[in-house]
Amino acid sequence: MNRPFQTSRRRFLIGAAAGGGLIVGYQLLGRPAGAETFLDMTVAGEAPLNAWVRIAADGTVTVAVPRAEMGQGVYTGLAMLVAEELEADWASVRVEQAPIDGVYGNIEILVDGLPFLPEDDGMVAGSVRWMTRKVAGMLGLQATGGSTTLRDGWEGMRHAGAAAREMLISAGAGKLGVGRGECRAEKGRVVHPASGRSVGYGEVAEAARRVELSEEPRLKTPEQWTLIGTSPARVDIPAKVDGSAEFGIDIRRPDMLHAAIATSPVFGGTLKSYDATKAKAMSGVVKVVEAAGGVAVIADNTWRARQALDAVAIEWDSGENGTVTSESIFARFARDHDEGDIDTHRDDGDVEEALAGAATVVEAEYRVPYLAHACMEPMNCTALVDDHRAEIWTGNQAPPLMRMAAAEAADLDGDDVTVHTPFLGGGFGRRSETDLAFQATAIARQVPGRPVKLTWSREDDMRHDMYRPAALSRFRIGLDAAGAPVAWSNRIVSQSVVANFMGRLMPGAPMLLKDKTTAEGAFDRPYEFANQRVEHVVSETHVPVGFWRSVGHSLNAFCVESAMDEAAHAAKADPVAFRLALLKNHPRAARVLQTAADAAGWGTPLPAGRGRGVALHRSFGSTVAEIAEVTVRGDGTLKVDRVVCAVDCGRAVQPDGVVAQMESGIVYGMTAAFYGAIDIVDGAVAQGNFPDYEMLRLADMPVVETHIVESGEPLGGVGEPGTPPIAAALANAIFAATGNRIRTLPLQKAGFAPAGVA
Amino acid sequence: MIRITVNGKPHELDVEPEMPLLWALRDELGLTGTKFGCGVAYCGACTVHVDGTPTRSCVTGVGDVDGAAITTIEGIAGRDGDGAPLLHRVQAAWIEAQVPQCGYCQSGMIMAAVALLDSNPNPSDAEIDEAIDNVCRCGTYQRIRKAIHLAAG
Ligand code: FES
Ligand code: FES
Numbered sequence: 058m059n060r061p062f063q064t065s066r067r068r069f070l071i072g073a074a075a076g077g078g079l080i081v082g083y084q085l086l087g088r089p090a091g092a093e094t095f096l097d098m099t100v101a102g103e104a105p106l107n108a109w110v111r112i113a114a115d116g117t118v119t120v121a122v123p124r125a126e127m128g129q130g131v132y133t134g135l136a137m138l139v140a141e142e143l144e145a146d147w148a149s150v151r152v153e154q155a156p157i158d159g160v161y162g163n164i165e166i167l168v169d170g171l172p173f174l175p176e177d178d179g180m181v182a183g184s185v186r187w188m189t190r191k192v193a194g195m196l197g198l199q200a201t202g203g204s205t206t207l208r209d210g211w212e213g214m215r216h217a218g219a220a221a222r223e224m225l226i227s228a229g230a231g232k233l234g235v236g237r238g239e240c241r242a243e244k245g246r247v248v249h250p251a252s253g254r255s256v257g258y259g260e261v262a263e264a265a266r267r268v269e270l271s272e273e274p275r276l277k278t279p280e281q282w283t284l285i286g287t288s289p290a291r292v293d294i295p296a297k298v299d300g301s302a303e304f305g306i307d308i309r310r311p312d313m314l315h316a317a318i319a320t321s322p323v324f325g326g327t328l329k330s331y332d333a334t335k336a337k338a339m340s341g342v343v344k345v346v347e348a349a350g351g352v353a354v355i356a357d358n359t360w361r362a363r364q365a366l367d368a369v370a371i372e373w374d375s376g377e378n379g380t381v382t383s384e385s386i387f388a389r390f391a392r393d394h395d396e397g398d399i400d401t402h403r404d405d406g407d408v409e410e411a412l413a414g415a416a417t418v419v420e421a422e423y424r425v426p427y428l429a430h431a432c433m434e435p436m437n438c439t440a441l442v443d444d445h446r447a448e449i450w451t452g453n454q455a456p457p458l459m460r461m462a463a464a465e466a467a468d469l470d471g472d473d474v475t476v477h478t479p480f481l482g483g484g485f486g487r488r489s490e491t492d493l494a495f496q497a498t499a500i501a502r503q504v505p506g507r508p509v510k511l512t513w514s515r516e517d518d519m520r521h522d523m524y525r526p527a528a529l530s531r532f533r534i535g536l537d538a539a540g541a542p543v544a545w546s547n548r549i550v551s552q553s554v555v556a557n558f559m560g561r562l563m564p565g566a567p568m569l570l571k572d573k574t575t576a577e578g579a580f581d582r583p584y585e586f587a588n589q590r591v592e593h594v595v596s597e598t599h600v601p602v603g604f605w606r607s608v609g610h611s612l613n614a615f616c617v618e619s620a621m622d623e624a625a626h627a628a629k630a631d632p633v634a635f636r637l638a639l640l641k642n643h644p645r646a647a648r649v650l651q652t653a654a655d656a657a658g659w660g661t662p663l664p665a666g667r668g669r670g671v672a673l674h675r676s677f678g679s680t681v682a683e684i685a686e687v688t689v690r691g692d693g694t695l696k697v698d699r700v701v702c703a704v705d706c707g708r709a710v711q712p713d714g715v716v717a718q719m720e721s722g723i724v725y726g727m728t729a730a731f732y733g734a735i736d737i738v739d740g741a742v743a744q745g746n747f748p749d750y751e752m753l754r755l756a757d758m759p760v761v762e763t764h765i766v767e768s769g770e771p772l773g774g775v776g777e778p779g780t781p782p783i784a785a786a787l788a789n790a791i792f793a794a795t796g797n798r799i800r801t802l803p804l805q806k807a808g809f810a811p812a813g814v815a
Numbered sequence: 816m817i818r819i820t821v822n823g824k825p826h827e828l829d830v831e832p833e834m835p836l837l838w839a840l841r842d843e844l845g846l847t848g849t850k851f852g853c854g855v856a857y858c859g860a861c862t863v864h865v866d867g868t869p870t871r872s873c874v875t876g877v878g879d880v881d882g883a884a885i886t887t888i889e890g891i892a893g894r895d896g897d898g899a900p901l902l903h904r905v906q907a908a909w910i911e912a913q914v915p916q917c918g919y920c921q922s923g924m925i926m927a928a929v930a931l932l933d934s935n936p937n938p939s940d941a942e943i944d945e946a947i948d949n950v951c952r953c954g955t956y957q958r959i960r961k962a963i964h965l966a967a968g
Pocket of ligand 1: 850851852853854855856857858859860861862871872873874
């Protein structure tokens, strides 16, 4: 699949820049650009007040949410931010997926990707962050990921609500015939306390559209909040208990056809030949086509398309990668560890001198495998193409990128492509990739005028993912005679997620900055060492890698927090006390760790065969400590008795949502820690379906107890930060219970896995 | 011609008997509440009731359920006097415990839970573990357990 991307890329940049900046969207009247598409979606009788808020005559408030709902509760969280400032009646608030527009761009996602320490407020970091915000605003990259949704929406969505509120108050005061200053907004009404009269938002919304705001509306203070910090029921849940929630895979269009596609099992392989004689004669088959480097069957039913595809005899040319294995990849990582180009992400003090003078040096090598996302909803996309335009329906994390890919596959301008984003049956980073949009559009193009739904099998999903990178990570940690840590040296070898992702989007585009994701969670830990160095060596393989829930943190947290535990034991120190001693200047992290330790009863004795393990990790603006308690039986089967989690995400906009995300992140991380491994054999993925890539189930689910530590600091993310610490907490608990130090994941390969149903 | 009753409504299907019930429901009858997750009877996203028994529809040929009464997620709510849907107590418990995240596994989870409570009105934790082996990739297990106890209560 060779994509000529130059022209589309230019179109994308120009198109997005024309979308305008953020402030434009707060008021539509009298301003030329921004959010025209939102206006298009307005139905009769509704008044759009800005790019995020419309109010109907009956007072129903519709909030446009420009991020994807993939389970993290953003429809609710973002709507709460608007409703809080709007003084809306929560019961009258509805949520709608926003269309593509520059005004909805995600700025934090790019800023967060910069290779600076969170504490780094220096000139360079500051100005690069500022420039990135500017560029992000112009690009209008509407993306969901990096646990940024509420952080990015925090200012903008509240301002949108506040601006609408001020416009409504003006219009309401006019209608009541009183001064604007005598009125206030309350529960969806403009109220005039002196006379006790009031008027509903719906009655003045049309007039409010014509109000020009003369000054920036003021935001409420935290003491004035009535919604933020509470946990109203999630708006997306009712549709998810009666089967009516529409996911991408559920899209139904008039005259729709179904497709299945086969592509080279070895990444980068090409189609040599195929014989579709038998398939073409099968029931329901409409067409067998070549598309996106593979072979696709178009039929009248998902199952018939799959049956017929299985009957196509295909020969692939595996190219030069047909003999690559996981072993050969790790052998290359080991070689590149010593011989590759080093990116230094942190270098404080003099590590070599400190190590030379240390009384003890702990040396350890950790290895983690590739991981698949395995979203519950297999990947799919529905596309309709005719001569002049294309339309796609796909659960996705980046509509502008989907539009780019579909435009390219259909040879159209981006402006002629409409992207619909229904619910996502899981995303975890996988649904920011454009492969499905490209494939489905390339297939649909061959039956013009008819919608085609491309549905991948679970095996396709497992074997054609963009994986969490495999990695090798070596440590040398120096302790002085008293056991105090004096030096920390860590060198990681893996592929670069950002280089892979960008390479797929814009082949040939140069990497301007080193990829932070490779070393995140390793160089930006809160722990302080006088001498520390963290390095990364990029070692590419033919296996495509991508963003996987918490990205580099997912692997670095396991390696770093396990090595930290090794150092504590070498120092004969308590693992919690050892860490706290390194956090003297980081009270936030120390408090989180202490909260978890207290709640878990850290230090109280446990019977033989049981153990507790701790891990602390900072990611996406939040700090999370997790303590796992396990019981290991003689045969290695184990039970995770409980997990205590403490999280500081600044403040919790919707506390129950924070708790749900911690539980979710922990299960995702536990599944990976115990079972997760994608093995490469003969250049291809060995695993195919869940029986080869096991999932944690209810019977193995520990009690998870989450404690929110409110610090009032800037908002942190919650969708990902629960995942990184759990693997190390489990491995450290197994060590405490058995004395076995496990340095290679998954734990099952070392003989430790949950017992399942007794 | 294969005859099945789905949520009380009779249907005639002119399809291959080996077509999985899952795809007959989704693509032929347009009932998309029942989900595809693996196709190999592992995940339970496709769980429906066949004559009251929880069944993985992805590995059940329609020919094998000829004449049977099928219930899907769309068919478990009752009706009030005006014909408006009345949530099944399991659905209500799911909302109360705020169970779903992405929601994709939840149709199958709810169908498995309804079948469990039909046969065992007050299951213990061990019985829940035994009966509900569906996969939830979003990790809503703790809330599922809570919701089943709520519905049993
Ligand atoms: S789809 Fe039937 S069990 Fe997974
Ligand atoms: S809620 Fe997402 S898979 Fe269960």
